[in-house]
Amino acid sequence: MSETLLSVRDLQAWYGESHILHGMAFEVGKGEVVTLLGRNGAGKTTTMRSIMGLVRQRQGSVTFDGRETIALQANQVARLGLAFCPEERGIFSSLDVTENLTLPPVIRGGGMSLDEVYELFPILRERGGSQGTKLSGGEQQMLAIARILRTGATMLLLDEPTEGLAPVIVEQIGQVIRTLRDRGFTILLVEQNFRFAAGVADRHYVVEHGEVIDMIPRADVQASRDKLKAYLGV
Amino acid sequence: MVDILGVPMPVLMGQLLLGLINGAFYAVLSLGLALIFGLLNIINFAHGAFYMLGAFVAWLALQYLGIGYWPALIVAPLVVGVFGVIVERLLLKRLYELDHLYGLLLTFGLALVIEGTFRQLYGISGQPYQLPESLSGGINLGFMFLPKYRAWVIVASLVMCLATWLIIERTKLGALMRAATENPDLVRAFGVNVPLLVTLTYGFGVALAAFAGVLAAPIYSVNPIMGSHLIIVVFAVVVIGGMGSIMGAVVSGFMLGVFEGLTRVFWPEASSVVIFVIMAVVLMVKPAGLFGRTA
Numbered sequence: 429m430s431e432t433l434l435s436v437r438d439l440q441a442w443y444g445e446s447h448i449l450h451g452m453a454f455e456v457g458k459g460e461v462v463t464l465l466g467r468n469g470a471g472k473t474t475t476m477r478s479i480m481g482l483v484r485q486r487q488g489s490v491t492f493d494g495r496e497t498i499a500l501q502a503n504q505v506a507r508l509g510l511a512f513c514p515e516e517r518g519i520f521s522s523l524d525v526t527e528n529l530t531l532p533p534v535i536r537g538g539g540m541s542l543d544e545v546y547e548l549f550p551i552l553r554e555r556g557g558s559q560g561t562k563l564s565g566g567e568q569q570m571l572a573i574a575r576i577l578r579t580g581a582t583m584l585l586l587d588e589p590t591e592g593l594a595p596v597i598v599e600q601i602g603q604v605i606r607t608l609r610d611r612g613f614t615i616l617l618v619e620q621n622f623r624f625a626a627g628v629a630d631r632h633y634v635v636e637h638g639e640v641i642d643m644i645p646r647a648d649v650q651a652s653r654d655k656l657k658a659y660l661g662v
Numbered sequence: 663m664v665d666i667l668g669v670p671m672p673v674l675m676g677q678l679l680l681g682l683i684n685g686a687f688y689a690v691l692s693l694g695l696a697l698i699f700g701l702l703n704i705i706n707f708a709h710g711a712f713y714m715l716g717a718f719v720a721w722l723a724l725q726y727l728g729i730g731y732w733p734a735l736i737v738a739p740l741v742v743g744v745f746g747v748i749v750e751r752l753l754l755k756r757l758y759e760l761d762h763l764y765g766l767l768l769t770f771g772l773a774l775v776i777e778g779t780f781r782q783l784y785g786i787s788g789q790p791y792q793l794p795e796s797l798s799g800g801i802n803l804g805f806m807f808l809p810k811y812r813a814w815v816i817v818a819s820l821v822m823c824l825a826t827w828l829i830i831e832r833t834k835l836g837a838l839m840r841a842a843t844e845n846p847d848l849v850r851a852f853g854v855n856v857p858l859l860v861t862l863t864y865g866f867g868v869a870l871a872a873f874a875g876v877l878a879a880p881i882y883s884v885n886p887i888m889g890s891h892l893i894i895v896v897f898a899v900v901v902i903g904g905m906g907s908i909m910g911a912v913v914s915g916f917m918l919g920v921f922e923g924l925t926r927v928f929w930p931e932a933s934s935v936v937i938f939v940i941m942a943v944v945l946m947v948k949p950a951g952l953f954g955r956t957a
Contacts, residue, residue, distance in 0.1 A: 481851075482850070501850070502847065503850045503852075503853050503854055503855050503856065505851075506851055506853030507853045512848075512851045514848060520840065520841045520844050522840040522843070522844060527837045530837075531837055531838065531841055531852065532852035532853065532854075533853055579852070
């Protein structure tokens with residue numbers, strides 16, 4: 429693994445009375461694509477939201493680029509260079525496509541230019557004036573990813589980018605993720621679609637009951653098929 | 663003399679003008695309410711009190727500091743806006759996680775405290791506010807006499823509404839506000855200081871009310887209860903326009919003012935209830951309001 433960019437240690441999180449994360453721990457190196465795999469309700473989304481500072485009740489340690497972030501607010505976390513693409517995509521219906529795309533403020537230099545983003549997602553230029561939520565599910569997913577590429581964030585948290593999409597669109601999103609990795613983005617991916625995850629990620633963490641129970645590097649995926657099947661119940 | 667449906671033209675036009683004036687106040691006030699409801703999820707019952715405060719700050723500034731109407735048009739909204747910011751930081755921000763009812767109770771109580779304080783200090787007889795020199799008198803349009811100040815109120819309100827609408831719909835800041843209205847958490851996760859945006863929105867909405875208050879000062883007497891009279895109607899306007907809809911607030915504000923004016927001509931007895939009847943009908947036919955988006 430390369431130099432560590434994100435390090436999560438003993439992360440605990442609660443929603444009201446329910447204790448969701450029980451000591452999550454994992455690391456992501458600079459330039460890596462890492463997935464969190466696991467069944468529904470295992471705590472993958474909560475992990476992402478906790479890293480972003482969107483879960484209020486949380487404890488433990490999350491360091492990004494060497495800085496402790498556990499006590500920071502979401503807007504402060506984002507300013508360090510983390511960007512989040514939520515599971516429900518979060519396209520704003522009162523904004524058109526261009527407004528959605530340019531909404532996240534640029535937090536530092538080094539992000540992609542609008543032209544580069546359009547090159548990656550030509551459809552967004554064509555549909556610029558449409559209401560954000562009038563796009564198809566796949567286009568909305570593209571938009572949700574596209575809008576966090578301009579900001580200069582170095583690490584992307586993508587929560588189930590393939591959920592509910594047609595296979596051909598899933599394939600496109602896979603292409604996009606590989607392109608982003610080649611451009612030097614570090615990516616943490618939450619996935620239930622293991623075949624998709626296996627095609628794009630360097631390493632996989634298996635999450636169950638709010639903690640990491642196993643780590644499988646890309647090279648071992650074939651050999652670990654049966655184990656993974658048991659973990660994911662597929 | 664020309665009659666329309668048995669009503670002399672000057673009477674009809676006079677009531678139409680009065681309706682437009684009232685409509686202008688409805689529009690500016692409900693615009694602020696809509697902005698605040700959209701971003702804070704708070705039904706700001708103190709809005710009428712802030713409108714009254716605007717008028718009083720203008721009156722006090724003239725009385726004790728010699729600050730005239732034109733500077734007051736800027737100073738009073740600023741002062742009241744800052745007061746609003748303090749209220750939001752100190753009190754309202756603790757309520758966002760709770761039910762609507764708490765915000766309603768708090769702002770209602772706040773309105774009572776503010777109005778009670780001014781009642782204690784200045785009584786309810788009202789203080790006169792001199793028309794600014796440059797806007798006294800009027801123009802004879804042939805079919806009616808148009809007081810300059812009334813024309814100014816309508817124009818100033820329209821310009822204010824249009825400017826606010828442009829900011830919300832056409833600027834980056836407005837896009838952030840619309841987005842934060844829909845999903846504040848996500849906008850925060852993009853690195854935007856949403857709590858600051860919320861505070862400033864409340865300050866701006868409250869300043870709009872104060873602006874309306876200064877506009878109203880020379881027309882109505884400056885009176886501690888001027889806001890509570892108006893605010894009930896304004897809430898009906900907001901419901902008719904659609905909670906949280908900017909366009910709805912402005913259009914239905916002016917529209918209902920005119921409607922009320924016309925009712926005063928043709929059926930005077932009904933003029934004080936017509937807006938509430940319309941509200942009831944709108945709620946039955948289109949519960950989200952004329953311009954409301956159904957969730």
